Amino acid sequence: xxxxxDGKVEKVILKLGGSLIEEGxxxxxxxxxxxxxxxxxxxxxxxxxxxxxxxxxxxxxxxxDAAHWMAVLAMDQYGLFLANGELPVVERLAEIDGAGQFxxxxxxxxxxAYDCLPHTWDVTSDTIAAFIANxxxxxxxxxxxxxxxxxxxxxxxITAMRAEELxxxxxxxxxxxxxxxFLIRYxxxxxxxxxxxxxxxxxxxxxxxxxxxxxA
Numbered sequence: 728x729x730x731x732x733d734g735k736v737e738k739v740i741l742k743l744g745g746s747l748i749e750e751g752x753x754x755x756x757x758x759x760x761x762x763x764x765x766x767x768x769x770x771x772x773x774x775x776x777x778x779x780x781x782x783x784x785x786x787x788x789x790x791x792d793a794a795h796w797m798a799v800l801a802m803d804q805y806g807l808f809l810a811n812g813e814l815p816v817v818e819r820l821a822e823i824d825g826a827g828q829f830x831x832x833x834x835x836x837x838x839x840a841y842d843c844l845p846h847t848w849d850v851t852s853d854t855i856a857a858f859i860a861n862x863x864x865x866x867x868x869x870x871x872x873x874x875x876x877x878x879x880x881x882x883x884x885i886t887a888m889r890a891e892e893l894x895x896x897x898x899x900x901x902x903x904x905x906x907x908x909f910l911i912r913y914x915x916x917x918x919x920x921x922x923x924x925x926x927x928x929x930x931x932x933x934x935x936x937x938x939x940x941x942x943a
Contacts (some may be wrong), residue, residue: 738823739932740868743809745776747873747922751809754871759814759924762828767932770823771831772859772868773806774852785849795846796835800854803833820862836861846929849904856916857909865914869931871922872901876940878930889940902942916943 735933755771762769775782778801782794789797809815814829817823820837823830834855843851844858853870860868877885877900888925890907901919910917920927920939930937 738863738865740772740856740863740865741769741928742772742852743774743781743867743922744852744870744872745805747871748776748805748808750923752811753923754810754925754928758928759829760821761834761929761932765819767828768864769807769825771806771829772834772852772856773802773809773831775801776805778802778804778863779851791848792846794848795850796839797853798851799835799838799850803834803835804833804853806833820859823863827933832859837862847904847905851903852903853903853917854905854909857913857915860876861913861915866913868915868917869928870902870917870919872919872926873885873921873923874901875921875938876919877901877942883940885940887943890942893942907942910942920940 741758743751743754758769761767775798779798782797782801802943808830809819815826816833817826817830818833818836837859838844838855844854856868856870875884877888878911879885890910906917909915918931918939918941920931922928927937927939931939
């Protein structure tokens, strides 16, 4: 599973899912130390996790517009949780270069400024991470979740899949409904990795084979 291509990485975009909230700080420590040692610039985009679940449980009378922005703010909350007052957080793309080799990006102000994604539950932190990666000029990002990747009907890991296939079969598994179409439209890819094994994440960044799914 090749992430780095020619071996040179300007930025590494990682979406850290809310399903990893219990392991989040440990994952952060491993990746922060790696970034310092290898001189990589790693940008963490938080999922929504339990903070977004609160929004999902709101009454049906809550508008999609309100739910969208509340869920994006939930990503900011998770990001602040991950930063824990110790790591740099950025709220605008222009702040990234001055944030050092490792930072956590809070997406609310960025999305309010652009506001070009649909305000539905089809668009969650997966598509938001892809959008931010694209705005930063990156054509791939790594999605960290609590499973090994996409699975087939028999429960076997799919190591690579075209985004078109996922659209045709109906989005399922561990990505949001809008992500495959976004990847197709902007000719991007996403590597899905089990974040409980941080060394797999490092393997992807280094361009080494590892367990996971490449969606392109």
